[in-house]
Amino acid sequence: MAVEVRVKIVGQRSTRRVKVEPGTTIAELLKKVGQNRETVVVRLNGRIVAEEEPLKKGDLVEILPVVTGG
């Protein structure tokens, strides 16, 4: 059963809802939403976490783009 998580890209207004299989990692979610893990820092429910952290229902995933390139 897929579960829903909220995904917010910091600096953008809207929050997306994304369906993932339980146990999906943040790294896998990033791929799904087209973000390169080398260029972002991720907060899971308000705390910075490693991208191998698995997701569960209702999680809030905030993506902070930190690679600005100069």
Add this chain to the structure above:
Amino acid sequence: MLRCSFCGRRAVYHRRYAGVFLCDRCMIKSVERRFRRAINQNKLVNPGERIAVAVSGGKDSVACLHLLHNYCRGKRGEVVAITVDEGIKGYRDGSLPLARENAEILGVEHHLVSFKSAFGATLDEMVRIAAKRGTGLNPCTYCGVMRRHLLNQAARELRADKLATGHNLDDETQAIMLNYVRADLSRLYRLAPIYAPREGFVPRIKPLREIPEKEIGLYVLLKGIKVHLAVCPYASGIHTEIRDFLNSLEANHPNSKFMILRMFEEIRPYLKEAVPEFEMRGCERCGEPTSTRLCKTCELLQGIGLAKRRKKLISDGDS
């Protein structure tokens, strides 16, 4: 919950190229250790030196300022900050206050120099003129050359022994690739942790050269350092293509960026013989050191009908 490989606390980062997880404390310590190692191994800073730091307000330069300030505390040296206002509307105006604020927090002397007052035009204005005249040059060419020119001059006027920039591992590997693509051996050769060309040039140092850009982002977030996180509106073309290429390479093959840097370091000593030596002299127009009649800045300015003003950037009472 994923745990730190070193102390067992909650992990904030998976450093895949090293196969370890790090907590906030171990991450901060690791970045600071790498910074110190780069300085010690390459003798970037000698005791008692005056180091000018180029601070834009972005994360890399601000992190560099904080790290160097901590490093130089005590008797090791002195830090001054220089900010160049290129005049990029909607971008630089957001980062300048953060450069000033961070210098103030640290109690570091801060100097602002601008394209407008040195060259009579902002970068935005130069870009408009260049487009009208059809010079075919992109904004980064004007910006890069002229920013380096002003930083060097300001650092020299401030009697700095070194000029530090916030170039990170990503910047370095991108520059290596770019010079490959452009077959520019002389520029490639210059990509060293410390580069001291000649008289008139303040030696440039890059203490963040072995720290991936993402880790600097993490470092400022974990330390609660306020920085400007925005992308320059002029960023485009081959620079961004190379950046994206290297990031997807790294995502699929961790450690690629370090390997590119290591390989370059292996090759670099052999490049010395292939790079021609230049006779240094003063630019006929502005007096800054150059190997040609006109320095690159004056040549670019001439192409768009401008000329550098012959005056000091830092007023005497100011340093």
